[in-house]
Amino acid sequence: MIDGEVGVAPESSFATFFELQYSAAVRGAYLLTGSRTAAEDVVQDAFRVVWERWAEIANPVAYLWRSLTNGARSWGRVERRPARLPTASQARGGDADELAVRSELERLPQAQREAIVLRYYLGLTDPEIAEAMGCPLGTAKSHVRRGLDSMRRALQ
Amino acid sequence: MTDLEDRLHRALSAIAADIDEPADLDATLAAITAELPEPVDVRRRRRRPVWLVAAAITVVGLGAVWTLAYRTGRTPDPVSDGRRLAGPVTKTIDGYGSITAKVETDGSMCWTAPSNGAAAYGCVDRATYESGRWWTTVSSSVGTILLGIGPVDRAVHVEIGGHTITADGDGFWWTVLTDSDTTFVITTTAGSHDEQLTATKTSPTPSPATSSPPPNTVVPASTTTAPSSPATGAVAPTADALPDGFVPTAAFRYEAPATDPGSASLRTVIARYSTDRTTVESEISFDVWPALSDAVFAEQFGEPNDTGEVVNGAPLLAVPSGFVWREPSRTVSVARTPDPPSAAGLAALAASTTTREDGAVEMIAPPDGWTVVESGVPTSGPSGTSWQIIYNGSESTDADFPELYIRRFANAGEPAEASLTMLGSHAVEVGGQRMIVIDLPSLRRTVNVVWDTSDGGRTEVSYRPINDVNPIDELEQTALRVAAGLRPVSEAEWAAFFDETAANAARRTTDAWLPGLLAANGLTQRGEPSVESMPALYLVPVTRADGTDTTCEITRRRLIACHDVDTVDGAELVDAQTVRVATTDPGVQHVSVVYPDQDRIGIGLTWSDDGVGLGVVIIDPARPAPDCVELIGSKNHLLRTIPISPATACTLNG
Numbered sequence: 001m002i003d004g005e006v007g008v009a010p011e012s013s014f015a016t017f018f019e020l021q022y023s024a025a026v027r028g029a030y031l032l033t034g035s036r037t038a039a040e041d042v043v044q045d046a047f048r049v050v051w052e053r054w055a056e057i058a059n060p061v062a063y064l065w066r067s068l069t070n071g072a073r074s075w076g077r078v079e080r081r082p083a084r085l086p087t088a089s090q091a092r093g094g095d096a097d098e099l100a101v102r103s104e105l106e107r108l109p110q111a112q113r114e115a116i117v118l119r120y121y122l123g124l125t126d127p128e129i130a131e132a133m134g135c136p137l138g139t140a141k142s143h144v145r146r147g148l149d150s151m152r153r154a155l156q
Numbered sequence: 157m158t159d160l161e162d163r164l165h166r167a168l169s170a171i172a173a174d175i176d177e178p179a180d181l182d183a184t185l186a187a188i189t190a191e192l193p194e195p196v197d198v199r200r201r202r203r204r205p206v207w208l209v210a211a212a213i214t215v216v217g218l219g220a221v222w223t224l225a226y227r228t229g230r231t232p233d234p235v236s237d238g239r240r241l242a243g244p245v246t247k248t249i250d251g252y253g254s255i256t257a258k259v260e261t262d263g264s265m266c267w268t269a270p271s272n273g274a275a276a277y278g279c280v281d282r283a284t285y286e287s288g289r290w291w292t293t294v295s296s297s298v299g300t301i302l303l304g305i306g307p308v309d310r311a312v313h314v315e316i317g318g319h320t321i322t323a324d325g326d327g328f329w330w331t332v333l334t335d336s337d338t339t340f341v342i343t344t345t346a347g348s349h350d351e352q353l354t355a356t357k358t359s360p361t362p363s364p365a366t367s368s369p370p371p372n373t374v375v376p377a378s379t380t381t382a383p384s385s386p387a388t389g390a391v392a393p394t395a396d397a398l399p400d401g402f403v404p405t406a407a408f409r410y411e412a413p414a415t416d417p418g419s420a421s422l423r424t425v426i427a428r429y430s431t432d433r434t435t436v437e438s439e440i441s442f443d444v445w446p447a448l449s450d451a452v453f454a455e456q457f458g459e460p461n462d463t464g465e466v467v468n469g470a471p472l473l474a475v476p477s478g479f480v481w482r483e484p485s486r487t488v489s490v491a492r493t494p495d496p497p498s499a500a501g502l503a504a505l506a507a508s509t510t511t512r513e514d515g516a517v518e519m520i521a522p523p524d525g526w527t528v529v530e531s532g533v534p535t536s537g538p539s540g541t542s543w544q545i546i547y548n549g550s551e552s553t554d555a556d557f558p559e560l561y562i563r564r565f566a567n568a569g570e571p572a573e574a575s576l577t578m579l580g581s582h583a584v585e586v587g588g589q590r591m592i593v594i595d596l597p598s599l600r601r602t603v604n605v606v607w608d609t610s611d612g613g614r615t616e617v618s619y620r621p622i623n624d625v626n627p628i629d630e631l632e633q634t635a636l637r638v639a640a641g642l643r644p645v646s647e648a649e650w651a652a653f654f655d656e657t658a659a660n661a662a663r664r665t666t667d668a669w670l671p672g673l674l675a676a677n678g679l680t681q682r683g684e685p686s687v688e689s690m691p692a693l694y695l696v697p698v699t700r701a702d703g704t705d706t707t708c709e710i711t712r713r714r715l716i717a718c719h720d721v722d723t724v725d726g727a728e729l730v731d732a733q734t735v736r737v738a739t740t741d742p743g744v745q746h747v748s749v750v751y752p753d754q755d756r757i758g759i760g761l762t763w764s765d766d767g768v769g770l771g772v773v774i775i776d777p778a779r780p781a782p783d784c785v786e787l788i789g790s791k792n793h794l795l796r797t798i799p800i801s802p803a804t805a806c807t808l809n810g
Contacts, residue, residue: 018185027172036175047188095788096746096760101167120161121168138456142491145423149406149441151164 014054018047021061024122025068031105031117032072042071065124065132069114097155104154111135112147119144245326249301257305257328259285265305288312288327288344303330306344316340392645392653393424393442404653405439445487453487509562509615516543517564517615541566561618567778568614572606670710674698677715679708686762693762693772707764709736711772727785728801732777735800737761737785739769743795748786749773750797750806756786 025046029039046067050060057063105113111133118124118132130140246256259265265285288306291314305328306312312323316331317340323329393404406425427439448456457480460473470481480489509517518528528547547560572592591607605617645653674681674696682705683697694710698718708718716736727737727749737747739761748756761769775782784806787795799806 015185018188019181022181022184027175030175031168031172039175044184044188051188095167095170097163097167098170099746099760101164102171105168105171116164117168120164121172136455136458138458141456146441146491148160148164149425152160155160155163155167 014051017050017060021064022047025064028065028117028122029068029072031121032069032114033075034106038072038075042068042075045071062128062131065118065122065128066134069118069132070134072114073110100154101151104151108147108150111143112150115140115143116147116151120148245328247326247328247330249330255303255328255330257326286310288323289342291340291342301330302333302340303328304342305329311345313343313345314340315343392643392649393426394643406441441491443489443491445489447482447485448487453482457489509617511564514543516545517562518545519547519562561616563616563618564609565614565616566612568608568612572608572614670694670696673710673715674708677708679718685710686764693770695762695764695770709770709772711774716772725798726801727798729781730772732781733774735773735775735782735785737771737773739787740767741769741787741795742767743789744769744787746788747771747773748788749775749782749800750784750786751775751782752780757782 022043025043026039029042029046030036033039033042046064049067050057050064053063054060105116108116114133115129118129119126124132126141126144127137129144130137133140133143135143245258249255257265285305286307288304288310291302291304302314302316304312304314304323305326306323308325308327310327312327312329314321314323314329314331316333321329321331404424405427406423422444423441424444425439425441445456457473457475460475460480463472463474463479465472467481468483470483473480473482475489480487510520511517528545542563542565544564545562547562589607591605593605606614608614670685671681678701679698681696682699685694685696694708696708696710697705698708699705700718706718709716714734716730716734725739725741727735730736735749737749739747744761746760749759750756757773757775759771759773761771763769781800783800783803785798785800787798789795797806
């Protein structure tokens with residue numbers, strides 16, 4: 001167990017933080033980018049930013065998601081659009097819900113896609129989503145709701 | 157967490173499972189930390205253990221348990237001392253849905269329930285749960301449901317409206333409240349000792365009047381709902397305020413915890429469908445909130461700009477998602493989907509493209525402000541080489557941007573003309589070139605134009621408009637008109653309105669083309685079709701010319717087969733493009749048609765009234781025909797593999 005009291009070496013606490021968060025972060029980034037390679041790149045960049053500021057930030061988890069979301073957004077915008085998930089046939093068989101969510105996730109506006117992944121995959125709360133997305137709380141809630149409305153119809 | 161959210165969570169988790177567990181974390185960590193100098197300052201203040209920080213952001217009701225379970229690789233076991241629920245318990249109430257309750261590791265109890273299409277969550281702390289003397293209400297289309305869950309070792313009786321409800325073996329009790337049910341008494345018995353809680357449901361906000369001990373309901377931020385009365389502030393648009401072509405298509409009630417009143421709202425959605433009702437042309441949603449305080453309003457909407465217009469006596473303020481105004485008793489926000497792109501305009505745009513030397517297709521002259529963000533590096537896939545160029549529009553915001561894709565495929569595969577068989581497709585002619593327009597029936601409407609080229613390839617142009625820029629325009633004037641016509645409704649009217657929206661939404665995929673197709677095949681429709689799966693498979697009750705009845709299967713506007721009663725499991729190659737699968741196994745969730753090279757096409761099933769699950773898969777005639785079908789159950793469990801007739805065995809099994 002890590003305790004951040006005086007004298008704990010930063011690299012050891014970061015290592016534990018990394019170990020706990022890496023897998024979820026890569027998978028979350030994959031849902032945002034649709035690319036394993038991009039997800040790993042984005043996550044490594046995000047952890048790098050966290051490590052760089054490890055001594056300063058109060059909430060490394062929130063900071064990680066913020067960096068990760070920004071990274072995925074930048075990746076999608078500048079480098080290799082679009083954020084397309086492999087189809088089920090490309091990946092493997094998937095159930096009907098999975099097929100529908102793959103398809104709808106791709107269609108969602110980026111902000112709603114981020115909100116849906118942050119809420120329903122990573123389990124963040126509304127304030128945490130707002131922090132991760134860098135937007136007002138009301139906007140984050142709106143993105144979650146509108147994304148969920150779309151998913152509701154896709155899963156009908 | 158509602159069933160929808162549960163399904164969404166599971167689907168996202170399944171998709172995320174495309175990524176394997178990382179193999180060598182140490183190397184990755186070393187790569188990250190080696191590139192930067194070590195932070196020099198160890199935080200000098202006491203803080204919570206990191207694992208607690210990680211958990212704290214996820215331990216929020218039932219959904220959090222799943223998230224935490226994912227992260228730690230196990231599901232936290234609830235405390236089980238013989239008095240509490242040993243695990244999640246789900247109760248189904250006819251006509252309403254399922255309520256799930258679970259004891260958390262700290263002994264608190266959380267429940268989740270559907271509430272008019274939205275989520276309702278609640279938690280009570282350990283002491284309250286174990287007392288058995290607490291209650292909450294959930295509003296739904298069947299009325300207001302009063303419920304409670306107590307420890308299993310304590311008999312719980314609730315007296316209400318002259319009758320007594322007894323908790324079941326899991327400690328769960330519930331009833332549908334009537335208007336006269338305002339006071340009830342919850343009695344718990346442990347041994348020979350009785351304790352009572354007398355509670356009163358008042359309108360509009362029920363507030364338990366308690367005897368000892370107080371219910372002490374815990375309301376964690378963002379995850380629970382306070383008890384709320386039905387129809388509080390519910391509104392619906394008046395019919396004469398609806399513009400031509402708009403119909404209500406959805407109604408949601410978003411519950412809110414007492415600690416977060418700004419998150420409560422009632423949402424009404426109206427939409428206008430395309431002529432054949434296959435596509436949402438315009439959609440407007442209204443959120444009606446309680447009159448928000450300045451602080452909550454600022455939190456929700458930031459600092460909106462005054463448009464100079466007035467609605468219902470209040471200034472109309474522009475916000476990123478649309479606009480909002482504040483009346484004395486309520487705050488109303490309006491959002492809309494973007495204007496639909498013009499298919500003809502897109503086709504004209506598509507016609508102004510040229511093929512580069514490297515094979516990619518690009519616009520000769522992109523519109524002003526459009527920039528290339530991906531420039532057509534060729535990639536190889538099952539259908540050969542393809543090139544893609546992507547443009548972003550000038551309207552980009554931090555949240556969204558319009559996108560235009562131009563893709564060229566070296567091999568056309570299935571003719572573009574075949575797209576006409578899909579719902580919502582039609583053809584246009586631009587400069588002598590016949591192009592197939594595909595309107596995807598998605599809420600974020602995407603228009604695709606596809607055409608085959610003389611060299612055996614295909615070009616596809618797709619346009620996705622920006623979603624988060626909402627200038628004050630004609631459509632929003634329409635929204636204002638409707639908003640001004642919102643009227644308060646009772647709970648019964650709200651329920652009726654809810655049903656009406658569901659019916660309207662269900663009818664969006666019209667069968668207007670169906671009678672013509674049936675007539676061309678000598679058939680007459682005699683009942684409503686069942687439409688399920690993706691892509692849609694219609695099961696249509698029909699009468700043949702000789703007067704006999706049967707049921708026909710239709711997909712992508714093609715008549716696949718007509719059968720009186722099909723009770724035989726199997727899969728058959730109907731023609732070079734079509735595989736049909738039938739199963740009577742109710743455990744089958746979906747099927748995958750498997751090509752010899754192991755590539756798969758997965759689809760859901762449409763279930764007939766006879767209990768037969770049917771699926772029709774459109775296959776690529778240019779590839780070796782698939783010879784196997786996998787029948788897959790829940791949790792992606794492979795139930796069995798069957799050959800596709802005329803094959804007699806699956807290569808998978810060899």
